[in-house]
Amino acid sequence: MSTTTYKTLPWVALAACFLTHAKCADLQTAVNRVQPKVLEWRRDFHQHPELSNREIRTAKLVAEHLRRLGMKVETGVAHTGVIGLLETGRPGPTIALRADMDALPVTERTDLPFRSTAKANYRGEEVGVMHACGHDSHTAVLMGVAEILAGMKDELRGKVLFVFQPAEEGAPPGEEGGASLMLKEGLFSRYQPEVAFAWHAWSTLNTGQIGYRSGPLMASSQAWTAVVQGKQTHGSRPWQGIDPIVTAAQIVNGLQTIVSRQVDITRNPAVVSVGVIKGGVRHNIIPDSVEMIGTIRTFETAQFAQVTQAMKRMIENTAEANGTTATFTLDPYSNPVTRNDPALTQRVLPSLRRAAGDANVREIPLITGAEDFAYFSDRVPSFYFTVGVTPPGTDVSTAPANHSPLFFLDESALPIATRALLQVAVDYLK
Helix, strand or coil: CCCCCCCCCHHHCHHHCCCCCCCHHHHHHHHHHHHHHHHHHHHHHHHCCCCCCCCHHHHHHHHHHHHHCCCEEEEEECCCEEEEEEECCCCCCEEEEEEECCCECCCCCCCCCCCCCCEEEECCEEEECECCCCHHHHHHHHHHHHHHHHHCHHHCCCEEEEEEECCCCCCCCCCCCHHHHHHHCCHHHHHCCCEEEEEEEEEEEECCCEEECCEEEECEEEEEEEEEECECEECCCHHHCECHHHHHHHHHHHHHHHHHHHCCCCCCCCEEEEEEEECCCCCCEECCEEEEEEEEEECCHHHHHHHHHHHHHHHHHHHHHCCCCEEEEEEEEEECCEEECHHHHHHHHHHHHHHHCHHHEEECCCECCCCCCHHHHHHCCEEEEEEEEECCCCCCCCCCCCCCCCCCCCCCHHHHHHHHHHHHHHHHHC
């Protein structure tokens, strides 16, 4: 792997650092020193991605690194999660820093020399596996931050809880996982962090930019399933059966009117999407049933109730109008709204500005993507921010988005993310 040395970037100009908490020059030197390792870790994880609850190799490498740093380490948390505890030996708060480790069932189509060719089984099908959302960088950056903080613990107080989380993208069907399972197993009860921090690689910001928002930041997410019943018959004689494919097509069209015609979108955005339609095995057989799977994104409880009630009505009544039935169910696991504590946001903003420069830290609109970091932010005051990973000069509106098979992470963003998360932690603990 390359061990390219990063130069200090213009948006991290040391002249902008007025030393009210940490010595900016010292922190930047530490960031520069660890970057070759962060780069190598990121490329290694990218080339060897693992799906949710299957992050065995990744977890092993993380745990070995934390042990080398002299930390107390837990493994097997929520299946494959890794926890490291850095103790400074001086009284102070415990803060949690979190990174997610899982990849997606996406076949990579980039031309990177370290692109993924991994395959796995997902929902009974062979799929490509790719870090199409930047979790490889999250893990690598937190490993770098852990190394820096371990080396300067004599300057800090309190404790740092490093949370390397599996299954942020959602556990496989029939399994539990992610942040909710970590909490269910007692993670925060054991360590009692005062606050929690995390960041996300973000394609809609250019490298050098950091995005934040006080209060609600990312939507709640709810997976749903609808099964449309039919009556199987020969494709040449549709009148002898009931076609669930035609009914499903009408349902898909009808669902589009829920947000556009039945929800007050001036209050908050809402999204209803269909991601999977499965039915039939042969060109001349009308099948017995069609399965539909999708997602709902909302920002408030009343809005969520309105959307789900409208969906149930639309799905069941459309099926009835076609002479058949359909069932609508919600997945038992969902993500709440990711919220940034307003007081903590104001406390952290100076740290981000020291790390990236005032002009590069900006308030961003609501994000209809979801994050299971929301479970942590529901438990303790938290702050979650985004770091731009689309190269400067590239139009972010046309850049491949997170979850795209062409998703591209500008590696010049890695030292910025490292510096930002490090600055937040050091300032809080100093």
